[in-house]
Amino acid sequence: MKKTLTAIILSLAAAATLSLGMAACGNPDDGTPAGATNGLEYTLSDDGTYYTLAGIGTATETEIIIPETYRDLPVTEIEADAFRSNKDITAVTIPASITTIGPAVFNDCSSLESVTFEGDELDSLGNFAFINCTSLTEIALPEGIPTIGTYTFSGCSNLTAITIPASVTSIEASAFTLCNRLATINYRGSRTQWAGIDIADQNEALYEANINYNS
Known part of the structure; x- marks a missing residue:
């Protein structure tokens, strides 16, 4: 009986030690708010005031919900190439x-069907994004971005509709090349504002689509 009791006590002590060890190492999902995707990879800014989303990390979900905060600090950027060539999302x-989306963040994410922006402001959208x-069929870009950069939507062969904010003043070369199914542009500005946008070469799809102004 004493041997059995001793074995139980030792077993419980070992379990407690293991638990403490795991807590010391840290839970990779710790700090992610409820409802957001666990396991994403983050980088803390040099000044320690915000996080950048750096990659898919250990996340296995196909529908990614990026949190507004991580470990009680805001998540303000998505790093270049963060989800590049991910075929599962x-x-x-x-x-x-999020105010900044780096270059090539969703480059070659061939299964990506839906992108939802919860905010009304975005300062920067990187080239090749x-x-x-x-698989992307439509997208609504939030206000704030001044430029749709080179190759941003190039090769989005099933893109049929896009909402472009009035803040856009330039669309760089090949931003919409090979977007052969683009049929509808919902532009949030006026016809006059659209005419003032500097649209570079290799964006023929923009001229062939129907444009709805102030929408």
Whole structure:
């Protein structure tokens, strides 16, 4: 009986030690708010005031919900190439806290069908951001971005509709090349504002689509 009791006590002590060890190492999902995707990879800014989403990390979900905060600090950027060539992601929700999306973030995410921006402001959208997202059918860009960069939507062969904010003043070369199914542009500005946008070469799809102004 004493031996059995001793064995039980030792077993419980070992379990407690293991638990403490795991807590010391840290839970990779710790700090992610409820409802957001666990396991994503983050980088803390040099000044320690915000996080950048760096990659898919250990996340296995196909519908990614990026949190506004991580470990009680805002998530304000998505790093270049963060989800590049990920073939599993089908949907992404981007919170209002994100102000910068780096280059090639969703480059060649061929299963990506839906991108939802929860906020009304976005300061920067990187070149190649959605290149070759062949399953993407429509997207609404938030206000704030001044430029749709080179190859941003190039190769989005099933893109049929896009909402472009009035803040856009230039669309760089090949931003919409090979977007052969683009049929509808919902532009949030006026016809006069659209005429003032500097549209570079290799964006023929923009001239062939129907444009709805102030929408």
